[in-house]
Amino acid sequence: MAGRIQPTRPRPVPVDALCTISFSAGTTGAMKGIEATHENVVGAARALGGALQLANATYLSHFSMACAFERSVVYACMLAGARIGFSAGDVWRLADDAQALRPTLLAGVPRLLCLMHRQIAAATVDAPGLAGTLARTAVRRKQQRLKERGGARHALWDRVACTRMAQLFGGRVKLLVTGGGAVDAGVLAFLRVAFSCPVVETYGLVETCGAAAACAVSDRWPAGHVGAPLPGIDVRLRALPALGLSVETPTPCGELLVRGASVCHSYLCDAARSRATFTDGWVRTGDVARLNRDGHLEIIGRVCAISTRSAPPPAPPLPLPLEMIEASYARHALVRDIFIHCDGASLVAVVVPAPEFEPLARRIARCPHAPVDALLEHDLVRRAMLMVLHQHARNSAMRSHEHIVDVACHPVPFDALGTRLLTPTFKLRRRDAAQYFAPLISDMRSRPPPIY
Numbered sequence: 001m002a003g004r005i006q007p008t009r010p011r012p013v014p015v016d017a018l019c020t021i022s023f024s025a026g027t028t029g030a031m032k033g034i035e036a037t038h039e040n041v042v043g044a045a046r047a048l049g050g051a052l053q054l055a056n057a058t059y060l061s062h063f064s065m066a067c068a069f070e071r072s073v074v075y076a077c078m079l080a081g082a083r084i085g086f087s088a089g090d091v092w093r094l095a096d097d098a099q100a101l102r103p104t105l106l107a108g109v110p111r112l113l114c115l116m117h118r119q120i121a122a123a124t125v126d127a128p129g130l131a132g133t134l135a136r137t138a139v140r141r142k143q144q145r146l147k148e149r150g151g152a153r154h155a156l157w158d159r160v161a162c163t164r165m166a167q168l169f170g171g172r173v174k175l176l177v178t179g180g181g182a183v184d185a186g187v188l189a190f191l192r193v194a195f196s197c198p199v200v201e202t203y204g205l206v207e208t209c210g211a212a213a214a215c216a217v218s219d220r221w222p223a224g225h226v227g228a229p230l231p232g233i234d235v236r237l238r239a240l241p242a243l244g245l246s247v248e249t250p251t252p253c254g255e256l257l258v259r260g261a262s263v264c265h266s267y268l269c270d271a272a273r274s275r276a277t278f279t280d281g282w283v284r285t286g287d288v289a290r291l292n293r294d295g296h297l298e299i300i301g302r303v304c305a306i307s308t309r310s311a312p313p314p315a316p317p318l319p320l321p322l323e324m325i326e327a328s329y330a331r332h333a334l335v336r337d338i339f340i341h342c343d344g345a346s347l348v349a350v351v352v353p354a355p356e357f358e359p360l361a362r363r364i365a366r367c368p369h370a371p372v373d374a375l376l377e378h379d380l381v382r383r384a385m386l387m388v389l390h391q392h393a394r395n396s397a398m399r400s401h402e403h404i405v406d407v408a409c410h411p412v413p414f415d416a417l418g419t420r421l422l423t424p425t426f427k428l429r430r431r432d433a434a435q436y437f438a439p440l441i442s443d444m445r446s447r448p449p450p451i452y
Helices: 038-052 068-080 091-101 110-123 129-149 155-167 185-195 271-277 322-330 357-365 372-377 379-395 430-436 438-446
Strands: 018-023 033-037 058-061 083-086 105-108 175-178 199-205 210-214 233-238 253-260 282-291 297-302 306-309 318-321 335-342 347-353 404-409
Touching (some): 038 068, 038 199, 038 210, 058 068, 058 105, 068 083, 068 105, 068 199, 091 110, 110 175, 110 185, 129 185, 155 185, 199 282, 210 233, 271 282, 297 322, 322 335, 335 430, 347 379, 357 372, 357 379, 372 379
Parallel strands (some): 058 083, 105 175, 175 199
Antiparallel strands (some): 199 210, 233 253, 282 297, 335 347
16 A cells, blocks of 8 residues: 555666675585676576476475575576475475475475485385385386387376376476486486476576576486586686596586676675686686587586596596585485595595484394494494495496495484584585594595405
Protein backbone atom coordinates (compact mmCIF):
# COMPACT_ATOMS: atom_id res chain seq x y z
CA MET A 1 0.00 0.00 0.00
CA ALA A 2 2.77 2.44 0.89
CA GLY A 3 4.31 1.95 -2.54
CA ARG A 4 1.02 2.79 -4.25
CA ILE A 5 0.48 5.92 -2.16
CA GLN A 6 4.03 7.21 -2.55
CA PRO A 7 5.45 5.62 -5.70
CA THR A 8 9.22 5.74 -6.11
CA ARG A 9 10.86 5.96 -9.49
CA PRO A 10 13.30 3.13 -10.20
CA ARG A 11 16.95 4.11 -10.10
CA PRO A 12 18.96 2.13 -12.67
CA VAL A 13 22.23 0.78 -11.31
CA PRO A 14 25.38 1.20 -13.43
CA VAL A 15 26.62 -2.13 -14.74
CA ASP A 16 30.06 -1.50 -13.25
CA ALA A 17 28.69 -0.74 -9.77
CA LEU A 18 29.68 -3.10 -6.96
CA CYS A 19 27.02 -5.78 -6.47
CA THR A 20 28.51 -8.05 -3.83
CA ILE A 21 31.75 -9.07 -2.16
CA SER A 22 32.18 -12.83 -2.31
CA PHE A 23 34.86 -14.64 -0.34
CA SER A 24 36.83 -17.57 -1.69
CA ALA A 25 36.83 -20.89 0.13
CA GLY A 26 40.41 -20.52 1.35
CA THR A 27 41.76 -23.84 0.05
CA THR A 28 45.21 -22.33 -0.60
CA GLY A 29 45.44 -19.97 2.38
CA ALA A 30 43.56 -16.95 3.69
CA MET A 31 40.15 -16.25 2.18
CA LYS A 32 40.04 -13.48 -0.43
CA GLY A 33 37.21 -11.00 -0.94
CA ILE A 34 36.28 -10.76 -4.63
CA GLU A 35 34.50 -7.59 -5.75
CA ALA A 36 31.74 -8.55 -8.22
CA THR A 37 29.84 -5.96 -10.25
CA HIS A 38 26.25 -6.20 -11.48
CA GLU A 39 27.60 -6.94 -14.96
CA ASN A 40 29.61 -9.88 -13.60
CA VAL A 41 26.66 -11.42 -11.73
CA VAL A 42 24.08 -10.99 -14.49
CA GLY A 43 26.53 -12.14 -17.17
CA ALA A 44 27.25 -15.37 -15.29
CA ALA A 45 23.55 -16.09 -14.69
CA ARG A 46 22.59 -15.48 -18.32
CA ALA A 47 25.37 -17.68 -19.67
CA LEU A 48 24.63 -20.58 -17.31
CA GLY A 49 20.87 -20.34 -17.76
CA GLY A 50 21.21 -20.46 -21.53
CA ALA A 51 23.36 -23.59 -21.32
CA LEU A 52 21.08 -25.46 -18.88
CA GLN A 53 17.67 -24.61 -20.42
CA LEU A 54 15.91 -23.99 -17.10
CA ALA A 55 12.42 -22.95 -18.26
CA ASN A 56 9.71 -24.61 -16.10
CA ALA A 57 12.32 -26.16 -13.80
CA THR A 58 11.86 -26.78 -10.08
CA TYR A 59 15.15 -26.41 -8.25
CA LEU A 60 16.00 -27.62 -4.75
CA SER A 61 18.57 -25.19 -3.33
CA HIS A 62 20.42 -26.78 -0.43
CA PHE A 63 23.76 -24.99 -0.30
CA SER A 64 24.83 -21.70 1.24
CA MET A 65 24.31 -18.67 -0.96
CA ALA A 66 27.85 -17.68 -0.02
CA CYS A 67 28.92 -20.32 -2.57
CA ALA A 68 29.38 -18.72 -6.00
CA PHE A 69 28.28 -21.91 -7.79
CA GLU A 70 25.03 -22.15 -5.81
CA ARG A 71 24.29 -18.47 -6.28
CA SER A 72 24.85 -18.64 -10.05
CA VAL A 73 22.38 -21.55 -10.34
CA VAL A 74 19.78 -19.69 -8.24
CA TYR A 75 20.17 -16.51 -10.30
CA ALA A 76 19.93 -18.50 -13.54
CA CYS A 77 16.69 -20.07 -12.28
CA MET A 78 15.32 -16.63 -11.40
CA LEU A 79 16.07 -15.31 -14.89
CA ALA A 80 14.35 -18.35 -16.42
CA GLY A 81 11.26 -18.02 -14.21
CA ALA A 82 11.89 -21.38 -12.55
CA ARG A 83 10.58 -22.38 -9.12
CA ILE A 84 13.08 -22.59 -6.25
CA GLY A 85 12.64 -24.48 -2.99
CA PHE A 86 15.12 -24.12 -0.15
CA SER A 87 16.11 -27.15 1.91
CA ALA A 88 16.14 -27.40 5.69
CA GLY A 89 19.93 -27.08 5.63
CA ASP A 90 20.91 -30.61 6.68
CA VAL A 91 22.77 -32.22 3.79
CA TRP A 92 22.23 -35.68 5.30
CA ARG A 93 18.44 -35.16 4.99
CA LEU A 94 18.55 -33.92 1.41
CA ALA A 95 16.60 -36.97 0.21
CA ASP A 96 13.74 -36.10 2.58
CA ASP A 97 13.63 -32.52 1.27
CA ALA A 98 13.70 -33.79 -2.32
CA GLN A 99 10.78 -36.12 -1.70
CA ALA A 100 8.79 -33.20 -0.29
CA LEU A 101 9.54 -30.77 -3.15
CA ARG A 102 10.00 -33.31 -5.99
CA PRO A 103 12.49 -31.12 -7.92
CA THR A 104 13.34 -31.44 -11.59
CA LEU A 105 16.81 -29.91 -11.10
CA LEU A 106 19.53 -30.79 -8.57
CA ALA A 107 22.92 -29.10 -8.42
CA GLY A 108 25.77 -29.71 -6.03
CA VAL A 109 29.45 -29.89 -5.29
CA PRO A 110 31.30 -33.23 -5.67
CA ARG A 111 30.88 -34.20 -2.02
CA LEU A 112 27.10 -33.96 -2.35
CA LEU A 113 27.02 -36.11 -5.50
CA CYS A 114 29.16 -38.73 -3.76
CA LEU A 115 26.69 -38.68 -0.86
CA MET A 116 23.76 -39.14 -3.26
CA HIS A 117 25.62 -42.01 -4.93
CA ARG A 118 26.17 -43.75 -1.59
CA GLN A 119 22.59 -43.28 -0.40
CA ILE A 120 21.15 -44.67 -3.63
CA ALA A 121 23.69 -47.50 -3.83
CA ALA A 122 23.08 -48.55 -0.21
CA ALA A 123 19.35 -48.90 -0.89
CA THR A 124 19.67 -50.62 -4.27
CA VAL A 125 22.87 -52.06 -5.78
CA ASP A 126 24.39 -52.90 -2.37
CA ALA A 127 21.20 -54.52 -1.11
CA PRO A 128 21.30 -58.28 -0.48
CA GLY A 129 19.35 -60.90 -2.35
CA LEU A 130 17.39 -60.63 -5.56
CA ALA A 131 16.74 -56.87 -5.25
CA GLY A 132 20.46 -56.10 -5.18
CA THR A 133 21.17 -58.45 -8.08
CA LEU A 134 18.49 -56.83 -10.23
CA ALA A 135 19.73 -53.32 -9.37
CA ARG A 136 23.33 -54.17 -10.26
CA THR A 137 22.24 -55.74 -13.52
CA ALA A 138 20.09 -52.71 -14.34
CA VAL A 139 22.96 -50.27 -13.76
CA ARG A 140 25.38 -52.38 -15.81
CA ARG A 141 22.99 -52.82 -18.74
CA LYS A 142 21.94 -49.16 -18.79
CA GLN A 143 25.55 -47.94 -18.69
CA GLN A 144 26.38 -50.24 -21.58
CA ARG A 145 23.39 -48.93 -23.53
CA LEU A 146 24.35 -45.34 -22.71
CA LYS A 147 27.85 -45.84 -24.12
CA GLU A 148 26.64 -47.56 -27.26
CA ARG A 149 23.50 -45.58 -28.14
CA GLY A 150 23.49 -42.48 -25.95
CA GLY A 151 20.07 -43.11 -24.42
CA ALA A 152 19.66 -42.73 -20.65
CA ARG A 153 16.36 -44.63 -20.51
CA HIS A 154 15.55 -48.32 -20.81
CA ALA A 155 12.01 -49.68 -21.01
CA LEU A 156 12.76 -52.81 -18.96
CA TRP A 157 15.43 -51.83 -16.44
CA ASP A 158 13.85 -48.49 -15.58
CA ARG A 159 10.69 -50.32 -14.57
CA VAL A 160 12.56 -53.09 -12.73
CA ALA A 161 15.05 -51.05 -10.68
CA CYS A 162 15.97 -47.52 -11.75
CA THR A 163 12.59 -45.92 -11.10
CA ARG A 164 13.03 -46.84 -7.44
CA MET A 165 16.44 -45.17 -7.43
CA ALA A 166 14.99 -41.95 -8.78
CA GLN A 167 12.10 -42.06 -6.30
CA LEU A 168 14.59 -41.67 -3.43
CA PHE A 169 14.98 -38.03 -4.56
CA GLY A 170 11.41 -37.29 -5.57
CA GLY A 171 11.17 -39.17 -8.86
CA ARG A 172 11.08 -36.08 -11.13
CA VAL A 173 14.76 -35.12 -11.53
CA LYS A 174 15.46 -34.28 -15.18
CA LEU A 175 18.87 -32.63 -14.85
CA LEU A 176 21.86 -32.95 -12.51
CA VAL A 177 24.51 -30.22 -12.41
CA THR A 178 27.85 -30.36 -10.61
CA GLY A 179 30.58 -27.81 -10.06
CA GLY A 180 33.28 -26.80 -7.62
CA GLY A 181 35.68 -29.71 -8.10
CA ALA A 182 36.44 -33.07 -9.64
CA VAL A 183 33.85 -35.84 -9.53
CA ASP A 184 34.77 -39.44 -10.17
CA ALA A 185 33.55 -40.60 -13.58
CA GLY A 186 32.03 -43.71 -12.03
CA VAL A 187 29.83 -41.58 -9.76
CA LEU A 188 28.62 -39.50 -12.71
CA ALA A 189 27.87 -42.58 -14.80
CA PHE A 190 25.94 -44.19 -11.95
CA LEU A 191 23.84 -41.09 -11.28
CA ARG A 192 23.06 -40.66 -14.96
CA VAL A 193 21.54 -44.11 -15.28
CA ALA A 194 19.94 -43.99 -11.81
CA PHE A 195 18.04 -40.78 -12.61
CA SER A 196 17.80 -41.47 -16.38
CA CYS A 197 18.77 -37.86 -17.05
CA PRO A 198 21.74 -35.78 -18.24
CA VAL A 199 24.55 -34.92 -15.83
CA VAL A 200 26.22 -31.59 -16.62
CA GLU A 201 29.70 -30.84 -15.32
CA THR A 202 30.59 -27.16 -14.96
CA TYR A 203 33.74 -25.23 -14.15
CA GLY A 204 34.05 -21.88 -12.47
CA LEU A 205 35.49 -19.81 -9.64
CA VAL A 206 34.37 -17.13 -7.25
CA GLU A 207 36.35 -14.81 -9.54
CA THR A 208 34.05 -15.78 -12.44
CA CYS A 209 30.83 -15.48 -10.37
CA GLY A 210 30.13 -19.16 -10.85
CA ALA A 211 30.34 -21.25 -14.00
CA ALA A 212 32.65 -20.22 -16.85
CA ALA A 213 32.41 -23.51 -18.79
CA ALA A 214 29.82 -26.28 -18.96
CA CYS A 215 29.12 -29.52 -20.77
CA ALA A 216 26.22 -29.60 -23.19
CA VAL A 217 22.99 -31.08 -21.84
CA SER A 218 23.00 -33.36 -24.89
CA ASP A 219 26.39 -34.93 -24.10
CA ARG A 220 25.93 -38.69 -24.18
CA TRP A 221 28.42 -39.91 -21.58
CA PRO A 222 30.40 -38.36 -18.71
CA ALA A 223 33.65 -37.93 -20.60
CA GLY A 224 35.95 -36.36 -18.02
CA HIS A 225 35.70 -32.81 -19.32
CA VAL A 226 33.80 -29.66 -18.33
CA GLY A 227 32.70 -28.76 -21.82
CA ALA A 228 33.41 -25.56 -23.71
CA PRO A 229 33.52 -21.97 -22.43
CA LEU A 230 30.08 -20.45 -21.93
CA PRO A 231 28.94 -17.63 -24.26
CA GLY A 232 30.90 -14.45 -23.60
CA ILE A 233 33.86 -16.29 -22.03
CA ASP A 234 37.37 -16.54 -23.51
CA VAL A 235 40.01 -18.96 -22.24
CA ARG A 236 43.70 -19.56 -22.86
CA LEU A 237 46.47 -21.68 -21.37
CA ARG A 238 49.80 -20.65 -19.82
CA ALA A 239 52.69 -23.12 -19.96
CA LEU A 240 54.05 -24.52 -16.68
CA PRO A 241 57.58 -25.81 -17.38
CA ALA A 242 58.16 -26.68 -13.71
CA LEU A 243 55.40 -29.30 -13.98
CA GLY A 244 56.44 -30.38 -17.47
CA LEU A 245 53.28 -28.90 -19.01
CA SER A 246 53.35 -27.29 -22.46
CA VAL A 247 50.76 -25.42 -24.50
CA GLU A 248 52.04 -26.93 -27.75
CA THR A 249 49.71 -29.07 -29.81
CA PRO A 250 48.26 -31.72 -30.13
CA THR A 251 47.14 -31.62 -26.46
CA PRO A 252 47.87 -28.18 -24.99
CA CYS A 253 48.11 -28.22 -21.21
CA GLY A 254 48.83 -25.47 -18.68
CA GLU A 255 47.34 -23.00 -16.23
CA LEU A 256 43.88 -21.85 -17.30
CA LEU A 257 43.25 -18.12 -17.79
CA VAL A 258 39.71 -16.75 -18.23
CA ARG A 259 38.17 -13.44 -19.28
CA GLY A 260 34.65 -12.28 -20.08
CA ALA A 261 31.60 -10.44 -18.82
CA SER A 262 31.35 -12.54 -15.66
CA VAL A 263 35.03 -12.20 -14.67
CA CYS A 264 35.78 -9.91 -11.73
CA HIS A 265 38.74 -7.53 -11.73
CA SER A 266 39.97 -7.03 -8.16
CA TYR A 267 40.25 -8.32 -4.61
CA LEU A 268 39.01 -6.35 -1.64
CA CYS A 269 41.79 -4.24 -0.06
CA ASP A 270 44.55 -6.30 -1.70
CA ALA A 271 46.09 -4.40 -4.59
CA ALA A 272 49.21 -6.58 -4.75
CA ARG A 273 47.29 -9.82 -5.13
CA SER A 274 44.91 -8.16 -7.59
CA ARG A 275 47.83 -7.18 -9.84
CA ALA A 276 49.23 -10.72 -9.67
CA THR A 277 45.90 -12.42 -10.46
CA PHE A 278 44.06 -10.02 -12.80
CA THR A 279 45.96 -8.83 -15.90
CA ASP A 280 44.42 -7.12 -18.94
CA GLY A 281 41.00 -8.59 -18.17
CA TRP A 282 42.37 -12.13 -17.70
CA VAL A 283 42.18 -13.93 -14.36
CA ARG A 284 44.74 -16.58 -13.47
CA THR A 285 42.60 -19.40 -12.14
CA GLY A 286 45.35 -21.43 -10.50
CA ASP A 287 43.90 -24.54 -12.16
CA VAL A 288 45.71 -26.79 -14.61
CA ALA A 289 43.65 -27.62 -17.69
CA ARG A 290 44.04 -29.54 -20.93
CA LEU A 291 42.33 -28.70 -24.22
CA ASN A 292 41.25 -31.90 -25.95
CA ARG A 293 40.81 -32.44 -29.68
CA ASP A 294 37.10 -31.54 -29.52
CA GLY A 295 37.80 -28.14 -27.95
CA HIS A 296 36.59 -29.22 -24.50
CA LEU A 297 38.40 -28.31 -21.30
CA GLU A 298 39.69 -31.07 -19.05
CA ILE A 299 40.49 -29.81 -15.55
CA ILE A 300 43.44 -31.70 -14.09
CA GLY A 301 43.57 -29.97 -10.71
CA ARG A 302 44.91 -27.02 -8.78
CA VAL A 303 48.48 -26.00 -9.55
CA CYS A 304 49.25 -26.29 -5.83
CA ALA A 305 47.55 -29.72 -5.65
CA ILE A 306 49.56 -31.32 -8.46
CA SER A 307 52.69 -33.12 -7.40
CA THR A 308 55.32 -34.63 -9.63
CA ARG A 309 56.64 -38.12 -9.09
CA SER A 310 60.10 -38.98 -10.33
CA ALA A 311 60.32 -41.37 -13.28
CA PRO A 312 63.26 -43.35 -14.64
CA PRO A 313 65.38 -41.20 -16.97
CA PRO A 314 65.07 -39.99 -19.64
CA ALA A 315 61.31 -39.85 -18.96
CA PRO A 316 60.00 -36.55 -17.54
CA PRO A 317 58.46 -36.39 -14.04
CA LEU A 318 54.95 -37.81 -13.82
CA PRO A 319 52.29 -35.18 -12.91
CA LEU A 320 49.91 -36.38 -10.22
CA PRO A 321 46.49 -34.64 -9.96
CA LEU A 322 45.94 -35.44 -6.29
CA GLU A 323 42.35 -34.16 -6.17
CA MET A 324 41.28 -36.44 -9.01
CA ILE A 325 43.08 -39.41 -7.45
CA GLU A 326 41.34 -38.71 -4.14
CA ALA A 327 38.00 -38.52 -5.93
CA SER A 328 38.59 -41.97 -7.43
CA TYR A 329 39.43 -43.58 -4.09
CA ALA A 330 36.59 -41.74 -2.31
CA ARG A 331 34.08 -43.60 -4.47
CA HIS A 332 34.70 -46.80 -2.47
CA ALA A 333 31.92 -47.54 0.00
CA LEU A 334 34.35 -48.04 2.91
CA VAL A 335 36.01 -44.62 2.47
CA ARG A 336 34.37 -41.64 4.18
CA ASP A 337 37.23 -39.13 3.77
CA ILE A 338 40.67 -39.38 2.19
CA PHE A 339 43.77 -37.19 1.98
CA ILE A 340 46.64 -38.22 -0.31
CA HIS A 341 50.16 -36.87 0.17
CA CYS A 342 53.10 -37.07 -2.23
CA ASP A 343 56.73 -36.22 -1.47
CA GLY A 344 57.98 -36.84 -5.01
CA ALA A 345 58.62 -40.56 -4.59
CA SER A 346 55.30 -42.23 -3.78
CA LEU A 347 51.76 -41.66 -2.55
CA VAL A 348 50.52 -42.24 0.98
CA ALA A 349 46.97 -41.73 2.23
CA VAL A 350 45.11 -40.86 5.41
CA VAL A 351 41.65 -42.43 5.36
CA VAL A 352 38.65 -41.93 7.61
CA PRO A 353 36.79 -45.23 7.16
CA ALA A 354 33.04 -45.32 6.70
CA PRO A 355 31.01 -46.66 9.66
CA GLU A 356 30.52 -49.94 7.78
CA PHE A 357 34.25 -50.66 8.14
CA GLU A 358 34.20 -50.92 11.95
CA PRO A 359 32.53 -54.39 12.24
CA LEU A 360 34.91 -55.73 9.61
CA ALA A 361 37.90 -54.22 11.42
CA ARG A 362 36.87 -55.83 14.71
CA ARG A 363 36.70 -59.25 13.08
CA ILE A 364 40.08 -58.76 11.41
CA ALA A 365 41.82 -57.60 14.59
CA ARG A 366 39.84 -60.00 16.82
CA CYS A 367 39.22 -57.10 19.20
CA PRO A 368 35.43 -56.95 19.69
CA HIS A 369 35.60 -54.40 22.53
CA ALA A 370 38.62 -52.26 21.64
CA PRO A 371 38.19 -48.45 21.36
CA VAL A 372 37.86 -47.23 17.79
CA ASP A 373 41.13 -45.25 17.99
CA ALA A 374 43.13 -48.30 19.00
CA LEU A 375 41.30 -50.51 16.52
CA LEU A 376 42.20 -48.32 13.53
CA GLU A 377 45.86 -48.30 14.59
CA HIS A 378 46.02 -52.10 14.50
CA ASP A 379 48.48 -53.29 11.85
CA LEU A 380 46.12 -55.93 10.42
CA VAL A 381 43.34 -53.36 10.07
CA ARG A 382 45.66 -50.94 8.30
CA ARG A 383 46.81 -53.66 5.91
CA ALA A 384 43.21 -54.66 5.22
CA MET A 385 42.30 -51.07 4.28
CA LEU A 386 45.36 -50.88 2.02
CA MET A 387 44.35 -54.11 0.26
CA VAL A 388 40.83 -52.73 -0.23
CA LEU A 389 42.22 -49.56 -1.83
CA HIS A 390 44.68 -51.50 -4.01
CA GLN A 391 41.87 -53.69 -5.32
CA HIS A 392 39.71 -50.61 -5.95
CA ALA A 393 42.54 -48.95 -7.88
CA ARG A 394 42.96 -52.02 -10.09
CA ASN A 395 39.22 -52.33 -10.69
CA SER A 396 39.07 -48.63 -11.59
CA ALA A 397 41.94 -48.97 -14.09
CA MET A 398 44.00 -46.35 -12.27
CA ARG A 399 47.55 -45.94 -13.51
CA SER A 400 50.29 -47.64 -11.50
CA HIS A 401 51.93 -44.40 -10.38
CA GLU A 402 48.55 -43.30 -8.93
CA HIS A 403 48.41 -46.25 -6.52
CA ILE A 404 49.09 -45.48 -2.87
CA VAL A 405 51.86 -47.43 -1.14
CA ASP A 406 50.69 -47.04 2.46
CA VAL A 407 47.67 -45.89 4.43
CA ALA A 408 46.83 -44.67 7.91
CA CYS A 409 43.30 -44.95 9.30
CA HIS A 410 42.04 -41.94 11.24
CA PRO A 411 38.89 -41.95 13.42
CA VAL A 412 37.87 -38.26 13.18
CA PRO A 413 35.94 -37.11 10.06
CA PHE A 414 37.41 -34.20 8.15
CA ASP A 415 34.30 -32.09 8.76
CA ALA A 416 34.40 -32.51 12.55
CA LEU A 417 34.40 -29.35 14.62
CA GLY A 418 37.88 -28.07 15.35
CA THR A 419 39.75 -29.75 12.50
CA ARG A 420 39.36 -26.90 9.94
CA LEU A 421 40.31 -29.36 7.19
CA LEU A 422 37.37 -28.53 4.91
CA THR A 423 36.15 -25.25 3.50
CA PRO A 424 32.45 -24.28 3.73
CA THR A 425 32.07 -25.82 0.25
CA PHE A 426 33.60 -29.13 1.47
CA LYS A 427 36.92 -28.64 -0.31
CA LEU A 428 40.04 -29.98 1.37
CA ARG A 429 42.53 -27.43 2.73
CA ARG A 430 45.64 -29.28 1.64
CA ARG A 431 48.19 -27.24 3.57
CA ASP A 432 46.23 -27.55 6.79
CA ALA A 433 45.72 -31.27 6.17
CA ALA A 434 49.45 -31.82 5.61
CA GLN A 435 50.22 -30.13 8.93
CA TYR A 436 47.38 -31.84 10.80
CA PHE A 437 48.41 -35.32 9.62
CA ALA A 438 52.18 -34.71 9.70
CA PRO A 439 52.80 -37.35 12.44
CA LEU A 440 50.86 -40.01 10.51
CA ILE A 441 52.65 -39.13 7.27
CA SER A 442 56.02 -39.34 9.03
CA ASP A 443 55.16 -42.78 10.43
CA MET A 444 54.16 -44.06 6.98
CA ARG A 445 57.37 -42.75 5.42
CA SER A 446 59.55 -44.33 8.11
CA ARG A 447 58.25 -47.89 7.77
CA PRO A 448 58.80 -50.18 4.79
CA PRO A 449 55.75 -50.58 2.55
CA PRO A 450 53.76 -53.80 2.93
CA ILE A 451 54.53 -56.63 0.51
CA TYR A 452 51.69 -58.58 -1.06
